[in-house]
Amino acid sequence: xxxxxxxxxxxxxVRAYVRAACDAQGLVLDDAGLDRVVEVFARNARxxxxxxxxxxxxxxxxxxxxxxx
Amino acid sequence: xxxxxEIAESVxxxxxxxxxxxxxxxxxxAARDTAHNCFTTVTFDRARREAESVDAARRAGxxxxxxxxxxxxxxxxxxxxxxxxxxxxxxxxxLPPARDDAELVKRLTQAGAILVGTxxxxxxxxxxxxxxxxxxxxxxxxxxxxxxxxxxxGSAAALAAGMVPLSLGSDTNGSIRVPASLCGVFGLKPTFGxxxxxxxxxxxxxxxxxxxxATSTADLAISYDAMQGLDPADPACAQRPVEPATPSxxxxxxxxxxxxxxxxxxxxxxxxARAAAQRAADSLGAVAEVELPEVxxxxxxxxxxxxxxGGTLRLPELRTRYADMEPHSRDRLxxxxxxxxxxxxxxxxxxxxxxxxxxELFSRFDVLIAPSTPVPATEIGQDWLQLNGQRIPLRPNLGxxxxxxxxxxxxxxxxxxxxxxxxxxxVQIIAAPWREDLCLRAAAHLERLGIAKARIVPDTxx
Numbered sequence: 001x002x003x004x005x006x007x008x009x010x011x012x013x014v015r016a017y018v019r020a021a022c023d024a025q026g027l028v029l030d031d032a033g034l035d036r037v038v039e040v041f042a043r044n045a046r047x048x049x050x051x052x053x054x055x056x057x058x059x060x061x062x063x064x065x066x067x068x069x
Numbered sequence: 070x071x072x073x074x075e076i077a078e079s080v081x082x083x084x085x086x087x088x089x090x091x092x093x094x095x096x097x098x099a100a101r102d103t104a105h106n107c108f109t110t111v112t113f114d115r116a117r118r119e120a121e122s123v124d125a126a127r128r129a130g131x132x133x134x135x136x137x138x139x140x141x142x143x144x145x146x147x148x149x150x151x152x153x154x155x156x157x158x159x160x161x162x163x164l165p166p167a168r169d170d171a172e173l174v175k176r177l178t179q180a181g182a183i184l185v186g187t188x189x190x191x192x193x194x195x196x197x198x199x200x201x202x203x204x205x206x207x208x209x210x211x212x213x214x215x216x217x218x219x220x221x222x223g224s225a226a227a228l229a230a231g232m233v234p235l236s237l238g239s240d241t242n243g244s245i246r247v248p249a250s251l252c253g254v255f256g257l258k259p260t261f262g263x264x265x266x267x268x269x270x271x272x273x274x275x276x277x278x279x280x281x282x283a284t285s286t287a288d289l290a291i292s293y294d295a296m297q298g299l300d301p302a303d304p305a306c307a308q309r310p311v312e313p314a315t316p317s318x319x320x321x322x323x324x325x326x327x328x329x330x331x332x333x334x335x336x337x338x339x340x341x342a343r344a345a346a347q348r349a350a351d352s353l354g355a356v357a358e359v360e361l362p363e364v365x366x367x368x369x370x371x372x373x374x375x376x377x378x379g380g381t382l383r384l385p386e387l388r389t390r391y392a393d394m395e396p397h398s399r400d401r402l403x404x405x406x407x408x409x410x411x412x413x414x415x416x417x418x419x420x421x422x423x424x425x426x427x428x429e430l431f432s433r434f435d436v437l438i439a440p441s442t443p444v445p446a447t448e449i450g451q452d453w454l455q456l457n458g459q460r461i462p463l464r465p466n467l468g469x470x471x472x473x474x475x476x477x478x479x480x481x482x483x484x485x486x487x488x489x490x491x492x493x494x495x496v497q498i499i500a501a502p503w504r505e506d507l508c509l510r511a512a513a514h515l516e517r518l519g520i521a522k523a524r525i526v527p528d529t530x531x
Contacts (some may be wrong), residue, residue, distance in 0.1 A: 005412060021407040026388050033391070033400065040404035044376055048412045050369040051419055060418045068260060068478050068502035069307050 005048040014042045070097065070525070073139040073234040073288040077181065080123065080138030087123035087138030091116050091183050094140035098185065098232050104213065106205045107227040109145050110152055111186040116140070119183045134181030135291050141235040144221050145187040146194060147171040147279075148268035156270040157192040157220070159203040160390050171268030172303070173237060173279055173296050180295035185233060188223030192395030194239055194272040195379055195402070196220050197247050197467035198449075202395055206449055209252060210526040211492055215446035218248030218467065224282050225252035229493075231525045235292055236282045241272045242375060243441075243471025245280050246497060249483035250441035253493025253524030255289050255512065256282045260502045261478025262307040264293075265300030273378040274305070275417075276371070276476060284523035286513040289482070290315040293505065309503065317506040318513040325511060327353045328430075330439040330499075332360035337457050337469050341494055342440035345486040349496045350438045352520045353511055359430060359437070364473045367423040370416035371476035372465075377413045380405025397464075424477040431501035436511050438496055440470050441483050445492035474499055482508035484521045493524050 004017055015038050022029060022037075029037060071079075079085045095113060102108050123138050143149065146156040148167035155161045174184065189207045191199055199207040199222025207222040209215040210230040217226040221238025225248035228236060238245045240258040249256035257280045264279050271277055281296070283289040290313075297311040329350035335343055361367070380387070380402040386394065387403055394402070430437070443456055447463060454463045474481055474497060482498040482505075500507040515521035 004409075018404075018407060022403070025384065025406060027384075027391070027403060027406070028388075029391070029403070033403075036400040037403045037407075040400050041407060044373065044404055044408065047369045047372050048408075048416075050366050051373055051416050052412065054363065054366050054419055056415070056418050056422055061421050068262060069309060 004045045005052050007046055007049050009042055009045045011038055011042055014038050014045065070231045070234050072285050073136060073283060074291055076139050076234065077135060077137045081133050083127065087120040087183060088117065090138045091120035091140055091185065094185055094233060101230050101232055105208050105210055105226050105230045107188055107207055107223040107230065107232065108142065108186045109155065109189050109204050112149065112184055116183050116185045119178065123181050123183070134179060135295055136177060137181030139182045139235055140185045140233050141177060141182050141237070142184065142186045142188050142227055142233050143174060143237040144190050144224050144239055146190065146239060146270040147174055147237060149174060149184065149187060152187065154270050156194065157190040157201055157204065158395060160386060160393050169268065172265045172300055176296045177292070182235065188227055188236060190223060191220035192398050193379065193383065194220040194241060194244055195398040196464060197243065198464055199223065200397065200449065202397065209446045211253065211524065212446065214448055216251065216449055218251035218446065220244040222248045225249050225254050225256070228252070228254045228282055228284055228523070229525060234284055235288060237279065238282055239269060239272070240278045240280060240475060241276045242371060242475055243468040245282065246441045246471045246481060246483040247467050249282060249485070250495030251446040251493060253485040254282055254284055255286060255485065255523060256280065256483035257289050257293055257505065257509070258475060258481045258483070259293065259505050260480040262305050263505070264296050265303040265306045267300055267302040271382065273375050275374060275378060278475065284525065286318060286509055286516050290318055290509050312503070312506070314506040314509045317510045320510055322353055322511055322514045325353070325435045325507065326433065327355040327436050327438065327511070328357040328359045328434040329355050330361060330437050331358045333364045334439045334470060337443050338440050339444045339456065341445060341490045342443050344489040345494045346438050346440045346496050348489060348520060349484065349486055349515060352515055352518055353438065355438065357434070359434070361473060362426045363423060366419060367476060368469070368473045370419040371472045373408065373412055373416040374420065376401065376405030377408040380408070420476055427477060428501065435500065435507050437499040439499065441495040441497050442467055443469050445490050445494045470497065478502060480505040480508050482512040484512045484515060485523055487520060487522045
């Protein structure tokens with residue numbers, strides 16, 4: 001099964017995920033709300049594709065940057 | 070409205086009392102805010118009490134703080150004792166009032182400043198336009214049909230409208246720098262971890278910064294200096310001593326190595342924004358043009374981190390109060406809360422990689438120059454922008470140039486540039502972590518040259 005983080009992700013693919021994920025998180029949306037969230041999530045998925053396509057070094061420190069000193 | 074440093078000097082010398090200054094500010098707010106909608110609360114009683122306290126201290130011969138008698142206001146995500154911390158939302162307005170002030174409010178009070186109110190913002194600080202459904206749109210004082218920028222829109226517009234000389238805002242992805250640019254005032258987004266966030270409502274803990282707006286670099290520096298210092302209550306606050314920036318303002322830019330950011334920043338800038346950055350760079354004697362590595366991907370990483378953390382933080386509210394939440398942001402919060410963990414972790418790794426690469430640039434340059442916004446203020450309700458040959462959504466993309474800088478915590482002075490546009494537009498002066506002094510020093514130099522200047526609307530300037 002392909003990842004959703006793709007430039008060519010479709011609304012139908014996203015809708016299935018969003019519906020299941022909302023159920024898992026206890027979020028209740030009506031049809032109009034679901035449509036809006038699908039649109040946003042699909043945009044996020046295309047943006048995530050840019051991030052995930054970048055080949056990071058295997059030992060890249062995953063720590064969040066909380067201190068710069 | 071005079072500058073903060075001038076007001077404080079007048080109060081210290083006895084030329085005017087803090088109460089007189091405060092009453093004048095309250096009267097100005099009453100007269101002008103109906104047109105601009107910057108304030109969500111005006112703290113009349115508290116302001117008068119604080120002013121009387123400053124005046125009593127002077128009469129008693131006690132030393133007065135560096136901001137004695139200076140009226141200021143704060144974005145309404147700062148705790149103010151006795152008020153609910155609404156963070157731009159209707160749902161939070163029903164919560165009990167804050168029992169104590171935010172740490173930065175305490176520090177400004179200690180410095181003698183007078184809190185006159187709280188300011189409008191995008192709900193949850195998730196936006197760049199301050200088009201707020203619950204509290205109304207904040208209008209740009211330079212053209213009421215246009216946005217003030219956001220999310221700290223009230224903080225910038227209150228200065229541009231001449232209502233206060235100083236305000237506080239927050240900046241997660243550009244929320245100080247974007248409204249500073251569109252309203253024509255100065256702002257400072259300090260290094261991540263420099264100023265404590267205790268008592269402010271979070272948006273994205275990994276990216277949230279707090280900082281001041283002012284109408285001059287001297288005011289920016291003196292307020293920033295007054296707010297520095299350790300705070301064990303904020304786990305992100307650095308264990309660093311106070312490093313005052315004010316003494317550096319007069320040092321000029323003689324030996325500073327300045328570069329202008331190109332590539333992505335040129336590609337996505339309007340002619341106006343590009344001209345502003347070029348003018349600032351030329352005036353600072355820029356020696357080079359450089360590109361940031363993988364800057365578009367870094368911005369994408371910031372976008373994913375923001376969506377994920379911002380949405381996750383509000384899951385309880387999304388489960389129970391979705392219908393009452395801000396329509397401009399609630400669907401983005403839901404989508405963010407559903408982000409797969411692997412996306413978030415990869416975004417954090419990319420962010421760490423990008424920070425290391427950008428830090429290398431500071432071995433060659435002291436400050437970097439980039440536009441703050443791709444365009445001057447757009448019209449209220451506008452949905453789209455035409456940039457780089459593409460039609461793109463306006464609201465997320467006002468942060469095109471700010472997100473790739475704040476996502477790695479670098480300090481930035483947001484500086485209004487004169488002479489390139491009828492409407493205000495600003496640039497970012499960016500330095501290595503903990504070098505706010507360099508940002509402000511370069512900004513002060515531009516101000517002395519007349520290249521940088523705050524714009525206060527003519528019919529309200531005094």
